Amino acid sequence: MVKRSDSILRKDFSKASSDKLLKQSTFLTMTGFGFLMENAEKTLDEDYQKGVELYSEANKYFEKAVDLSKKYFINKYPTFDIWLKGNNNSDIEFIQDDVEALYWLAAAYGGAISSSRGNPQWVIHLPKVGQLIEKAIYVNPEWNYGSLYSAMITYSMTLSDTPEKDWDDNGYIGGYNRFGAESETIGYYNIEGVRESEYVGINVATDYYKLSLKASKGMDLSAHISYAENVLVFQQDRSEFIKLLNHVLQFKGNKIKDLELGNYMAKQRAQWLLGKTEELFY
Incomplete structure (x- = not known):
């Protein structure tokens, strides 16, 4: 798999079709996460230099993947790069067929x-990750059994007490509430325009976790992993961390x-994280 991916890194895609650009970008992103990043993280403790080298390789x-995904979108929407830079005067009417590509570009940036x-x-x-995923949520919030909500769990943990410039006073971005269409959670800025503390990071991530579970009916185990290693580790909730990871390992649903x-x-990953429990909790 790695050798095949390396050939993609060297290949000229200047004349590639849009479908091929998206396909290869997705493949590179999946390889980066599923093979290189996973190995880098596991290797780092035993062989620091080798782990760093794997991270560097994954970065390539x-x-x-980012480059190919952006080419895909620019072919379809010539002003996409301007929109991605946060220019409010270059809004794009994305459609259902764009959601998958928005997700994978966000994943590539995150990786x-x-x-x-x-x-x-x-x-x-980093803000582009949120911009891409939130736009995808606006178009199709429950795409792929809540994968967009799951992706926002990790991103939400980066939120500070400074509101994003595109949100209005009721916590809406582009007319869509960040907590989902059915959410009643609105108006979480104070009069100074600063996000109230209870909606910073952890609780935003928790809301997305709940939305993800609802969308997949509990079938998407990746949401549990993201919640465990981001929220529960931050909260130092060891017992819930172990309970949730064991649930993932024992899951035999449809x-x-x-x-x-x-x-x-x-x-x-649940198995690996359980093995690191002593390091993660103190």
Whole structure:
């Protein structure tokens, strides 16, 4: 798999079709997360230098994935790059068929940021992850059994007490409440325009976790993993962390084909995270 991906890194896609751009970008992103990033994280404790090298290699995959995904969108929407830079005068009417591509571009950016290990050249792109996923949620909130909500769990943990510039006073972005169409949670800014403390980070992530579980009827195990390693570790809730990961490992519910790979990877990560319990909780 890695050799095949390496050939993609060197390939010229200047004349590639839009479908091929999206397909290859998705493949690179999946390889980056499912193979290189996973191995890098597990290797770091035993062989720090090797782990760093794997992170660096993963970063190349994600960087290429971002490039190909952006080309895909620019072919379809010439002003996409301007929109992505936050220009409110370049709004784009995305459609249902765009949701998958928005998700994978956000994932590629997220992977590039994580694999850069704090490189400012990538960290500055963090708001784009939220912008892409929230736009996808606006178009089709329950796409792929709540995968968009699940993705927002990790992103939400980066939220500070400074509101995003595109939100109005009721917590809406583009006319859509960030907590989902059925949510009654609105008006969470004070008169100074600062997000109230109870809606910073943890509780925003928890709301997305609940939405994800509802959308997948509890079948998407990746949401449990994201919640456990982001929210529960931050809260230092050891007992709930262990309980949730054991639930993932013991899960034998009805199989959904679109979730099979993600659920398999979630079980693998649950096993690894349980082995790191002593390091994560103090």
